[in-house]
Amino acid sequence: MGADRSGLQLDVLGAGPAYTDRPGSAGAAYLLRSAGTAIVLDLGQGAFPRLAAALEPSSVDGIFVSHLHPDHFIDLVALRHYLRWQFQPPRHVRVVAPDGLAHRLDALHDEPGFTSASLDVEAVVEGTTTVGGITVEAARVTHTRDSHAFRVSVGDGPGLVYSGDCGHAGDLEPLIRAGDALLSEVSFGPGPVPRDAAHLDGPAVGELAARTHPGRVLLTHLQMGFDPAATVASVRRVYDGPVDLVEPGDRFTIDGIGAALTPTGT
Numbered sequence: 037m038g039a040d041r042s043g044l045q046l047d048v049l050g051a052g053p054a055y056t057d058r059p060g061s062a063g064a065a066y067l068l069r070s071a072g073t074a075i076v077l078d079l080g081q082g083a084f085p086r087l088a089a090a091l092e093p094s095s096v097d098g099i100f101v102s103h104l105h106p107d108h109f110i111d112l113v114a115l116r117h118y119l120r121w122q123f124q125p126p127r128h129v130r131v132v133a134p135d136g137l138a139h140r141l142d143a144l145h146d147e148p149g150f151t152s153a154s155l156d157v158e159a160v161v162e163g164t165t166t167v168g169g170i171t172v173e174a175a176r177v178t179h180t181r182d183s184h185a186f187r188v189s190v191g192d193g194p195g196l197v198y199s200g201d202c203g204h205a206g207d208l209e210p211l212i213r214a215g216d217a218l219l220s221e222v223s224f225g226p227g228p229v230p231r232d233a234a235h236l237d238g239p240a241v242g243e244l245a246a247r248t249h250p251g252r253v254l255l256t257h258l259q260m261g262f263d264p265a266a267t268v269a270s271v272r273r274v275y276d277g278p279v280d281l282v283e284p285g286d287r288f289t290i291d292g293i294g295a296a297l298t299p300t301g302t
């Protein structure tokens with residue numbers, strides 16, 4: 037199924053945290069499509085089969101990795117094998133990631149050149165990158181030494197701002213425009229976030245949303261042991277727009293005419 041020509045379609049491939057007891061959970065992975073362009077934000081554990089079920093993976097135009105924690109990139113190993121061995125000659129996909137990704141994947145396989153055989157890795161830079169008709173804006177966030185959030189948009193339409201993992205909600209503020217969809221991690225549910233954890237909780241996301249006026253808040257990356265309903269409620273207490281905790285299989289469409297993101301699937 038193709039995306040609406042005038043807007044942006046989001047398919048949630050994986051919305052899990054670093055570990056979980058929920059069968060069927062997959063690590064962070066979000067497919068965004070517009071007209072003939074498809075990009076993916078992060079590709080965590082278990083996300084590759086879901087990507088392959090959504091579209092033929094070698095047709096992805098770019099994969100953007102928020103940071104180098106494995107729950108955000110480890111299924112690039114499966115993608116690399118697929119591209120290298122499923123096609124003759126091997127196919128390549130563009131990957132925009134923090135410095136060091138290729139080295140880490142090569143080390144996992146103990147094989148120099150493992151990554152470059154099928155993944156064309158380039159360094160993520162602050163500012164704007166264009167992939168086909170899609171614009172991706174990157175901004176640094178507090179988490180690892182080299183972590184980014186992304187705003188994805190088409191033309192002047194509303195965008196989707198994805199937090200990656202983020203220890204300071206205010207870092208997302210420069211990316212968010214009124215009417216955007218805010219897809220934010222909420223690792224510590226209703227909170228509080230332990231002092232040594234660079235993550236967000238519901239109250240921090242809610243206060244950010246109350247200040248920046250996204251059209252919709254989508255919550256993700258909730259850690260095991262936190263109550264989903266209490267988490268959503270902790271955001272709603274301070275933000276009066278729609279709030280949902282996303283799951284794999286969820287699909288949303290941004291209509292491209294300034295309206296809020298609307299769910300179009302289950």
Ligand SMILES: [Zn+2]
Nearest residue numbers: 103105179201
């Ligand atoms: Zn992380």
Ligand SMILES: [Zn+2]
Nearest residue numbers: 054105107201
């Ligand atoms: Zn994470």
